[in-house]
Amino acid sequence: MPSDGFHPFGGKVSKRFRDSLAPEDAYLSYYDVRLTREDVDTLKNDWLTDNTIAFWEEFLEREELVKYPSSHIVLLRPSMAFMLMQTRDPTSLREALPNFNETTHIFLPINDARNVSVAEGGSHWSLLLVSAIDGVAFHYDSLNPSNYREAQNATHKLSQLLGKQLRFVNLDSPQQDNSSDCGVYVCIQMRHLLLKRLLSANSRDKVSLSMGGKIVDATGGRKEMLKNIEGLRKEGERRRSHDESRSSSPFPRKKDKSPPRIDS
Template sequence: MADYRTEEQKSPIVLDYHNSLLRQSDVDLLDQPNWINDNIIGFAFEYFEKEQFSHSVDLIGYISPSVTQAIKFSSPEEVCIFLDPLKLHEKQYIFMAVNDQMSVTTHGGTHWSLLVCDRNQKEFHHYDSLRGSNRNIAKFLAEKLFTYFTVNAPEKSSQEKAGPQEDKNINAPEKSSQEKAGPREDENRPEKFCFQQKPCPQQENSYDCGMYVIIVCEHLIRTFVEACMLPLETAITMSCICKRRQNLKELIYQLKS
């Protein structure tokens, strides 16, 4: 009988972890000099969520690389289908890996970068280890998320819509003309889109971009929720990248056993 499986499907499964399925062909990419794929990055995000930073699951949200890729080619209505189940409106910080592949029919890509949404500050921050190569694609995705959050913002309760209750104290001071006029005009203006290209340690080769995404993401979460004070540029070095490849590989086999 003919075997119609792809070469990837023929590769034995190493780890089935929540929504991540890693095959031997994925794990082998952690050996240098290999460009890691969406499966490895997706696994790292899921491990952060389920294990390493599970104490901050109410603050941190992750969008998997596969969902991020789907969002690129989706209409605003379709974006809701992918993002609503993630309950991102409940998160303060949202992380997503950006790939430079802009073809619907072709897999792969040549570069990864990290996009972070700070919902409290209403800002999108882009970290790119290759001189901002993915800036335009990251901004395109950020605009899609901005539209999603703006259009699908949770409705205020009836009490919030009504505003503060009127003071029934007859001796209360009379409201000023400004208070009677209601909210200022700028309070009713639509939110402004804010996208910033952030400083990021730069890779020294053509294949470590995905590892930078994982390690920058990890460091930023530690900064946000664990009060890590070490600057990003100091925390991430080439030796750190090499070591982390091996650490990830060991972690995968440890979770398998």
């Protein structure tokens, strides 16, 4: 597996079961995220759904961030970021959002959707990384300056919520060469900034958060994310099969139509 999604990744992804599902059918339940076949299929070459990006954030939290128990970094889900951007009074969301009192950094996927009544709206993703301890919001846009206004709006709303002024900085970011890779760029850059910049630095070090000069391998990133999902699905199937084999019931079990689940 590539260490950061910036290099080519080889390997084939099994799709036998996935092809038999309808787009809305559940494919994998991973802690608080339930992926459908449609979500997984977007990783082939399509625009990533909110749910696909939410899965990636959940994956980073459960597989990587958990290794750093003293860290205070929040990966805000797309739905929460959108809700924050659309509300007139951000402070009214305190109970719905994480407690930011001790948070040092916040990652927010930014979407240009404006219609709250349309599911999976918008046409572009970008990434906002807020350093709460420094009072700065760094924006990474792979189609710069497409989401400039949206990122500024999110910064203003988060500033109100945190009760402190945030300076907005539009940083250099690798640029995509098509119309569908923006979500993949968000996911790859999020992991790189989290693992290679924030979590790997000494607390006394001054960390550069610029992504200037980085080359993102979007195709490799898509394949890696698919491989992770397939691996988790197989593990979920293995656990379910193990639990069924230990059942003491003398009656045959009905075929379980729920998706494989990973929750521990």
